[in-house]
Amino acid sequence: MLDALSAILDARDIVTTSPDIDPYLEDALGEFHQPAIAAVKPRNTEQVAAIVRLCAEHNIAIATRGGGSGFNGGATPTPEARQIVISLERMNTIREVDTDNDVIIAEAGVVLAHVQKAADDANRLFPVSFGGEGTAHIGGIIGTNAGGNNVVRYGMTRAQILGLEVVLPDGTIWDGMKVLRKDNTGYDLKQLFIGAEGTLGIVTAAALALRPKPRVRATAIAAVPDVATALTTFRRLREEVGELIGAFELIPRSGFEAIRAHKGELNAPFAELPEWATLIELEASAKSLDLNTLLEEALAAIWEDVGLEDAVIAQSEGQRQAFWALREGLGEALSVSPKTLKSDTSVPLKAIPEFVEKTTEKVMAVLPDAIPIPFGHVGDGNIHYNVAVPDSIDLETFRKHKNALADAVHSTAVALGGSVSAEHGLGQLKRDLAAAAMSDAELDLMHKIKNAIDPEGIMNPDKVIKTR
Numbered sequence: 001m002l003d004a005l006s007a008i009l010d011a012r013d014i015v016t017t018s019p020d021i022d023p024y025l026e027d028a029l030g031e032f033h034q035p036a037i038a039a040v041k042p043r044n045t046e047q048v049a050a051i052v053r054l055c056a057e058h059n060i061a062i063a064t065r066g067g068g069s070g071f072n073g074g075a076t077p078t079p080e081a082r083q084i085v086i087s088l089e090r091m092n093t094i095r096e097v098d099t100d101n102d103v104i105i106a107e108a109g110v111v112l113a114h115v116q117k118a119a120d121d122a123n124r125l126f127p128v129s130f131g132g133e134g135t136a137h138i139g140g141i142i143g144t145n146a147g148g149n150n151v152v153r154y155g156m157t158r159a160q161i162l163g164l165e166v167v168l169p170d171g172t173i174w175d176g177m178k179v180l181r182k183d184n185t186g187y188d189l190k191q192l193f194i195g196a197e198g199t200l201g202i203v204t205a206a207a208l209a210l211r212p213k214p215r216v217r218a219t220a221i222a223a224v225p226d227v228a229t230a231l232t233t234f235r236r237l238r239e240e241v242g243e244l245i246g247a248f249e250l251i252p253r254s255g256f257e258a259i260r261a262h263k264g265e266l267n268a269p270f271a272e273l274p275e276w277a278t279l280i281e282l283e284a285s286a287k288s289l290d291l292n293t294l295l296e297e298a299l300a301a302i303w304e305d306v307g308l309e310d311a312v313i314a315q316s317e318g319q320r321q322a323f324w325a326l327r328e329g330l331g332e333a334l335s336v337s338p339k340t341l342k343s344d345t346s347v348p349l350k351a352i353p354e355f356v357e358k359t360t361e362k363v364m365a366v367l368p369d370a371i372p373i374p375f376g377h378v379g380d381g382n383i384h385y386n387v388a389v390p391d392s393i394d395l396e397t398f399r400k401h402k403n404a405l406a407d408a409v410h411s412t413a414v415a416l417g418g419s420v421s422a423e424h425g426l427g428q429l430k431r432d433l434a435a436a437a438m439s440d441a442e443l444d445l446m447h448k449i450k451n452a453i454d455p456e457g458i459m460n461p462d463k464v465i466k467t468r
């Protein structure tokens, strides 16, 4: 196998030994770590196709890897199969920035932040944005159908994809790089590969839709007494300013405290920390729109009805960045502690208050000292219900209760018609959890799709759904 790989790739693009191979065997979750025959780094689509043909011939499984910032063990090898890791990191060219068609053509290994920068330089916006954007690749965000902070306005990654180039499990290259906004010629094949987490093929390049660049923004943090008020604020603001809402995030008091504990300080715009706060951002492309005044008037118009407690509108770009640093800092604070349960649930918008309330009851029944930290994207129903514990609870005790805590979160979301994975995908971590919530018909259809496109089961086996 290694000899055959050497005939396709340059020797420096094949890694087989520790410590060089180690980073390719883990993702940001850090829970799954299995060996691989090699990690290989093809430089073009033809090389990817040749490697896949080789793997198909020798029945070697493939773990496809982007930036490795995923949270579900999707990019890492699985225990059973003999496999290689294919990293797309060397395929990092932006092939074209086309402002006539408002499209960027990027290879799978381009870092998301680089695509955002290229769009910005061309006076456009590529709207997918989240804390891992300096690490995640275009192939990875397509593989996971990543969400992030701007979904409420622009949709998930799926909504930004016009065309794909994909290497199929038998090594065929499918050139689906159309740049059409309207195209009803049969099944929309590209959709199959978006969010498939590398189980149906390897995305090698994509045509990404660009949006008008926002030129004005207004950002506020508003204090609210409870989650229901946060949701009403969102609804009423939406009536007042409609599509101008670019982000609407929720942060609990416990979240602010977690940031303070992590950083040793807290730069929050309140004399006293509120029970809950919402981070609200409006954005528009028309320079002449005075969004600060618009936001101020909209908040004043709903203030009494909704029951807002306090609100601060950022007066400078520096203050805006400071507000966002709180939101991003919370993700960072929670990711460093091994004694934190992380979750990625979504529920229908109107169920958000009930979801938080019921989950909190169940979590406290499992561990009365637990510290619930539900936060995230109110505008799209994606609440990351995280649970921390005080210093008095040691790691072992936390681990003993972790599954029961996770069950409290997931069972509540599912009972309310929600999802156990709003944006991070399933990988190895949530495969069985998701399957348990699916109907037989749904699961059967997924297996039929997998088996039709990848009959030998070599593409990321046992991720997303169990091989059968």
Ligand SMILES: Cc1cc2nc3c(=O)[nH]c(=O)nc-3n(C[C@H](O)[C@H](O)[C@H](O)COP(=O)(O)OP(=O)(O)OC[C@H]3O[C@@H](n4cnc5c(N)ncnc54)[C@H](O)[C@@H]3O)c2cc1C
Binding pocket: 027, 028, 063, 064, 065, 066, 067, 068, 069, 070, 071, 073, 074, 075, 088, 108, 129, 130, 131, 132, 133, 135, 136, 137, 138, 139, 140, 141, 142, 143, 144, 145, 146, 147, 148, 149, 197, 198, 199, 201, 202, 203, 204, 331, 423, 424, 427, 460, 463
């Ligand atoms: C600090 C931080 C914040 C984050 N915030 C968010 C957030 O707000 N929203 C969100 O959605 N995610 C978030 N994530 C998770 C992660 O960044 C995303 O899931 C991202 O899309 C993964 O991209 P990646 O290139 O790192 O993919 P990887 O982790 O390398 O892979 C992820 C999955 O995609 C598959 N894949 C990778 N490349 C390809 C390809 N070329 N073709 C086919 N399949 C492929 C892999 O096999 C794997 O199953 C965050 C991560 C971090 C570290």
